[in-house]
Amino acid sequence: MIRGRGARVWDADGNEYVDWVCAWGPLVAGHAEPSVIRAIVDTAPHGTGFGAPHPAEIEIAERIRDSFPSIEKLRLVTSGTEATMTAIRIARAATNRARIVKFEGCYHGHSDGLLVRAGSGAATFGVPDSAGVPEAISGLTSSIPFNDLAALRASLAADPAPAAVIVEPLPANMGVVPPAPGYLAALVEACHARGTLVIFDEVISGLRVARGGAQEYFGVPADLTCLGKIIGGGLPVGAVGGRAELLDLLAPLGPVYQAGTLSGNPVACSAGATLLDLLTPEAYRELERKGAALEEGLRRALRDTGTRAAIQRVGSLLTVFFGIDRAWDFADARSADTAAFGRFFRAMHERGVNLPPSQFEAWFASLAHGEQEIAQTVAAAREVLASGIAR
């Protein structure tokens, strides 16, 4: 790709696409949103990093804290990977335990201990968990099915007790797989009964499904929250936040070391703060309307062409799972017809629609996606599905 503007991208061969990837989530207002670009251009001439606190860092931190009642304090890092890595280090120090629990198909960045049965590209490419990761490290990670309380309770009860359970409260890296009603609240309760901390990885869902992320959307707060993607406005940023007593474990106040040369740099923080200012209550209603319109159009196209598929959507995140009726966990998602997805993806690409190139990813709608982009996408899908290639 060589250019992006709003909901569209252009490749090096001069082809134009409606873009449902949106850089995998950060671009909730679309490509090259003018106010965000202006913030970048206005900030950069004054210096791109000081290795010291600066006003833009405080501005983004205050916006995040005001959006998430469970975040009293936060540390800015440079990526989502660092946010989850740091959250786990804090949880291990707070509990003096080593084992962690994650869910099959959830993705938490590419640090050693979190690649066990991970989603996203690791699922798409089917890479082994063990390549380059010593068993001494991966052995500290238990990976269990999502949406299965019995599996969670069994893993919590096993010895040694886990320091933390890390979860995407709205999994989107095995495709969109929403939690069953009551599941997240029961998860938190079961963890706390065992003295285990709950880490919500909201790198995708944070500021995406609601200003306060999935924890606002589903009404269940976490002990520690990881953010990334949207909070950088399209530039590299991450954050880990939570209760003050947990964040105070980080150096220099506490003994848990963390640092990052360019973490919270002024350009990324200005871009992020500017993007967050666009995310008003009306913006979330608009994202919901756009997601609903896309879902409705696709649903009709599937029905009219006799194509069996599950559409799973929360707000502006959506996945079409071919050949199945419902995905509650990674085993369900993996039972989808990935060959049919591949044929659908290529045919859509030929018709100028850029979808995430995997069955195990979410489509990202943005504020820049208008009726025209939705209509163009649905028309292309209807044409492709009518040919029967996804049946």
Ligand SMILES: *Cc1c(COP(=O)(O)O)cnc(C)c1O
């Ligand atoms: C993208 C993502 C990460 C990793 O973030 P990077 O900035 O790519 O390191 C972690 N967790 C979730 C849920 C993500 O979607």
